[in-house]
Amino acid sequence: MITIKNLHANIEDKAILKGLNLEVKAGEVHAIMGPNGAGKSTLASILAGKEDYEITEGSVSFDGEDLLEMETEDRAREGLFLAFQYPVEIPGVSNINFLRTAINEKREHLGEDPISAKDFMALVREKSKLVELDAKLASRSVNEGFSGGEKKRNEIFQMAMLEPKLAILDETDSGLDIDALRIVANGVNTLKSDNNATIVITHYQRLLDYIVPDFVHVLYDGRIVKSGPKELALELEEKGYDWIKEELVEA
Amino acid sequence: MNNNLKFITGLTPTKLSVNTAAQKNASHVLDTTELPTTRTEAWKYTRVAKIGKIDFKNEASTVTSIDDKKVIDSPHTLVFVNGRFSKELSADTFPAGVSVKPLSTLDGISTQEEFEGDIFGALNLAYLNDGLHITIEKKAVVEEPIQVIHILKGEAQLSNFKVQIDAEDFSKATVVQGFFSDDASNSFVNYTSDIQVGVNTHFTIEKIQDEEAGNFHIGTDSVSQGKDSTFTINTITLNGSLVRNNLNIDVIGENCTTNLNCGYLLKEKQHVDNHTVVDHRVPNCNSNELYKGVMDENSTAVFNGKVFVRQDAQKINAFQSNRNVLLSDNATVNSKPELEIYADDVKCSHGSTTGQLDDDAIYYLRARGLSKSAAVQLLVSAFIAEVIAEVGNEDVKTYIYKRLNERFGWDINPEDFG
Ligand SMILES: Nc1ncnc2c1ncn2[C@@H]1O[C@H](COP(=O)(O)OP(=O)(O)O)[C@@H](O)[C@H]1O
Ligand SMILES: [Mg+2]
Numbered sequence: 061m062i063t064i065k066n067l068h069a070n071i072e073d074k075a076i077l078k079g080l081n082l083e084v085k086a087g088e089v090h091a092i093m094g095p096n097g098a099g100k101s102t103l104a105s106i107l108a109g110k111e112d113y114e115i116t117e118g119s120v121s122f123d124g125e126d127l128l129e130m131e132t133e134d135r136a137r138e139g140l141f142l143a144f145q146y147p148v149e150i151p152g153v154s155n156i157n158f159l160r161t162a163i164n165e166k167r168e169h170l171g172e173d174p175i176s177a178k179d180f181m182a183l184v185r186e187k188s189k190l191v192e193l194d195a196k197l198a199s200r201s202v203n204e205g206f207s208g209g210e211k212k213r214n215e216i217f218q219m220a221m222l223e224p225k226l227a228i229l230d231e232t233d234s235g236l237d238i239d240a241l242r243i244v245a246n247g248v249n250t251l252k253s254d255n256n257a258t259i260v261i262t263h264y265q266r267l268l269d270y271i272v273p274d275f276v277h278v279l280y281d282g283r284i285v286k287s288g289p290k291e292l293a294l295e296l297e298e299k300g301y302d303w304i305k306e307e308l309v310e311a
Numbered sequence: 312m313n314n315n316l317k318f319i320t321g322l323t324p325t326k327l328s329v330n331t332a333a334q335k336n337a338s339h340v341l342d343t344t345e346l347p348t349t350r351t352e353a354w355k356y357t358r359v360a361k362i363g364k365i366d367f368k369n370e371a372s373t374v375t376s377i378d379d380k381k382v383i384d385s386p387h388t389l390v391f392v393n394g395r396f397s398k399e400l401s402a403d404t405f406p407a408g409v410s411v412k413p414l415s416t417l418d419g420i421s422t423q424e425e426f427e428g429d430i431f432g433a434l435n436l437a438y439l440n441d442g443l444h445i446t447i448e449k450k451a452v453v454e455e456p457i458q459v460i461h462i463l464k465g466e467a468q469l470s471n472f473k474v475q476i477d478a479e480d481f482s483k484a485t486v487v488q489g490f491f492s493d494d495a496s497n498s499f500v501n502y503t504s505d506i507q508v509g510v511n512t513h514f515t516i517e518k519i520q521d522e523e524a525g526n527f528h529i530g531t532d533s534v535s536q537g538k539d540s541t542f543t544i545n546t547i548t549l550n551g552s553l554v555r556n557n558l559n560i561d562v563i564g565e566n567c568t569t570n571l572n573c574g575y576l577l578k579e580k581q582h583v584d585n586h587t588v589v590d591h592r593v594p595n596c597n598s599n600e601l602y603k604g605v606m607d608e609n610s611t612a613v614f615n616g617k618v619f620v621r622q623d624a625q626k627i628n629a630f631q632s633n634r635n636v637l638l639s640d641n642a643t644v645n646s647k648p649e650l651e652i653y654a655d656d657v658k659c660s661h662g663s664t665t666g667q668l669d670d671d672a673i674y675y676l677r678a679r680g681l682s683k684s685a686a687v688q689l690l691v692s693a694f695i696a697e698v699i700a701e702v703g704n705e706d707v708k709t710y711i712y713k714r715l716n717e718r719f720g721w722d723i724n725p726e727d728f729g
Pocket of ligand 1: 071072076095096097098099100101103112
């Protein structure tokens, strides 16, 4: 589904990604862990199309297409979704109405008819229930006045509405209490299928008890330095990242 | 006659029966005052020198229809072309409790007599073409709006136009004003109003300014509010090269509410200047000012809002806000909210912000699949919807959204924003 090869990226002449490789296939869940400042959010932003970064080397192919050449909105319409670490508040813009526009722009891009008002409202009801997002919150201004947990649930609600092929969750678990975490994980697990894939970026192994990954990768200093099965997350939790650093020095 | 005012030498003084004291004072102002320059405090950011260079005429003209020069469909529409009353295009029946008379049919027109150096006010009176006197009778509750349309037509025409409104005690009414032009260029409407809002009266003006580019609009609304009254004016400026709006509100009765809302949506080289003065002379009143602008290309906007709270005017709540969104690096805003408070038990606030749209919000919306232009449109619409929501008449709102679509390509679904 997505193949990242030797990706190098700078921000303001500072190298952040330094030769990152990753391949994710349909039906898989990958977890990316790593210390603060390793470049996890940078990777997510580059995949979603944020323009502040300079790609100096490498390639990203998404379903066979050159992702880095695509506009942000076309990436979304082709099925890439980023659940933001820090979702923005947009006063005055109704969450529901902007999602209807988003769905219809996606449909138009794919040569489909717009969604009917009735089908749309049914979809809103179904998906807001999935993430236990109050229908009132769903129709308020985007994230305005939402608590941290509500913002994260709203991200998963939007993901559920847009049914992406590849979802990237950037620290969606940070700051969530255990109930909210279960709700979010349940949302992700319900949406999982053989045709889509998920990249879960997290700091904490805890999330991976609920969203069980097929692979765990360690992102450190701009590269994936170690990959393994889900048990790797437990090992990281136990030993911390210093252990990885030492391994790197030895190598 | 003053050299600087040669732009009016081609005009004939008013033939209306304006009171002589006012006429004398107006001539005196015109004889002794020069056109304001940017060194004049009240005109610091608005250059009117262009007006001074035009050799204005004031010719009668006609339009065949107002199909595309009206804000709403209303059987109570009055039409003026270059300041002159158009009998053919105007209604002659009005709702119960409303009487309407062109100023040219009145034997005596009483107006303010002092101009305090206000050259455009003096010009308006000394060369007054025509206008209207509208009376809303005591206790009349008028549901259907009265629509007053002014159309500028032709090259280098100057129209001096006045609306007088007497909203008598306990009445309720709305006047929709539409300022348009028809094949006009270098033309100038110089408008004034005298508005008396009676005791316990609710009076609303919905003003649409939509003259073509290349024309000038200077207007002064003077309002006096009696006790327990509510006065609301919603101004939406959609076009016109140079627009200056003065709102002078004297709140002389207690327990009044004053609402001044305005949206200006500008592009090209449009310049819009809003000057407001709310004078709280008595206690226990509220005033709310919401001025919001969306500025594209090389447009410029000025906001100068003064609120006076006199010494004995306790328990005043006065709020003033001017917010602007710049869609281009070449658009500029000069914003100056001013509070002058001489009473101690008041709640007043003012705020002014000018900035670009939030890049993070645009990126967020694009990351959900909206095109950049759809994202911008959504953010701009959300921003300006707050002002449009204040417009009480649904048909006026429809007109505004239609024109925003025509001018900016914004396809706004009003239901999305309320
Ligand atoms: N806008 C920015 N300007 C400058 N440096 C940045 C910016 N964004 C991120 N960085 C730097 O890039 C590095 C990686 O950040 P980030 O991708 O957010 O890490 P992570 O998500 O793994 O904690 C950090 O050193 C951070 O300071
Ligand atoms: Mg991060």
